[in-house]
Amino acid sequence: MSGATTDVAYLTRALKMPRTREVALSLADTARSEGWDYLEFLAKVLSEEVASRETHGGEHRVKAARFPQVKTLDDFDFSHQRSVSRQQIAHLHQLDFLREAKNVIFLGPPGTGKTHLSIALGVQAARRGYRVAFATATEWVLRLSEAKRAGRLSEELERLGRIPLHIPFDPEAASLFFSLVSSRYERSSLIVSSNKSFSAWAEIFGDAVAVAAMVDRLVHHSEVIVLKGESYRLRGKGKEVMAAEQTR
Numbered sequence: 001m002s003g004a005t006t007d008v009a010y011l012t013r014a015l016k017m018p019r020t021r022e023v024a025l026s027l028a029d030t031a032r033s034e035g036w037d038y039l040e041f042l043a044k045v046l047s048e049e050v051a052s053r054e055t056h057g058g059e060h061r062v063k064a065a066r067f068p069q070v071k072t073l074d075d076f077d078f079s080h081q082r083s084v085s086r087q088q089i090a091h092l093h094q095l096d097f098l099r100e101a102k103n104v105i106f107l108g109p110p111g112t113g114k115t116h117l118s119i120a121l122g123v124q125a126a127r128r129g130y131r132v133a134f135a136t137a138t139e140w141v142l143r144l145s146e147a148k149r150a151g152r153l154s155e156e157l158e159r160l161g162r163i164p165l166h167i168p169f170d171p172e173a174a175s176l177f178f179s180l181v182s183s184r185y186e187r188s189s190l191i192v193s194s195n196k197s198f199s200a201w202a203e204i205f206g207d208a209v210a211v212a213a214m215v216d217r218l219v220h221h222s223e224v225i226v227l228k229g230e231s232y233r234l235r236g237k238g239k240e241v242m243a244a245e246q247t248r
């Protein structure tokens with residue numbers, strides 16, 4: 001091993017640049033045969049390292065987001081779910097909404113793919129370098145009420161402000177959501193899914209005025225996608241369900 005090779009081995013370890021260590025020698029060979037100048041060589045080496053970090057960091061962020069399952073658009077059957085346009089979802093998948101701090105809201109009955117599509121957007125965001133957090137409405141409320149009790153609600157909201165969030169909206173949700181939604185308004189994105197319409201949220205919260213104010217902020221810069229149809233979980237099970245009903 002030449003002195004330089006030993007140095008590269010040592011220095012890439014010290015700098016935690018494993019990909020550079022792997023590719024340094026072969027890129028140096030290519031540089032010689034292709035006649036790259038020093039700067040070109042450096043750019044190639046660094047871009048290898050960056051590409052490798054993006055791939056690994058992406059999977060790390062997918063884990064950190066705590067999705068209940070990893071779902072992608074590739075496993076979403078648009079021929080089953082005809083009430084949503086593939087084009088609209090593909091556009092969201094490009095993540096402009098995150099750069100613009102807009103929200104995405106999926107509404108529709110159970111099993112129509114709201115959570116699946118939310119996760120697919122979240123996974124894509126994580127792979128593209130965004131920190132993402134997924135939790136149920138109940139979990140968000142718990143987390144925020146704990147922060148409030150400890151006197152650090154605003155710090156927690158501030159911290160969460162840097163992370164796109166997913167909230168499957170369910171009846172256990174409480175009015176802490178109002179603070180969550182207001183603190184993120186025009187600053188960071190939320191993906192919300194609910195099997196209840198906006199008008200039903202007022203009943204869930206029991207405070208029609210607060211809900212109206214919250215929905216107003218949530219929807220102002222958002223894409224609302226209303227899914228329809230039968231539950232995917234029950235697809236092809238119509239006959240069995242009916243048979244079961246009849247025997248009762």
Ligand code: ADP
Binds near residue numbers: 115
């Ligand atoms: P929702 O959140 O609307 O209640 P989910 O997104 O959780 O429904 O969907 C329920 C299950 O059915 C999940 O396993 C999901 O991956 C699957 N699913 C729903 N719609 C589709 C679809 N169009 N193509 C493929 N899988 C689907």
Ligand code: MG
Binds near residue numbers: 115193
């Ligand atoms: Mg769901």
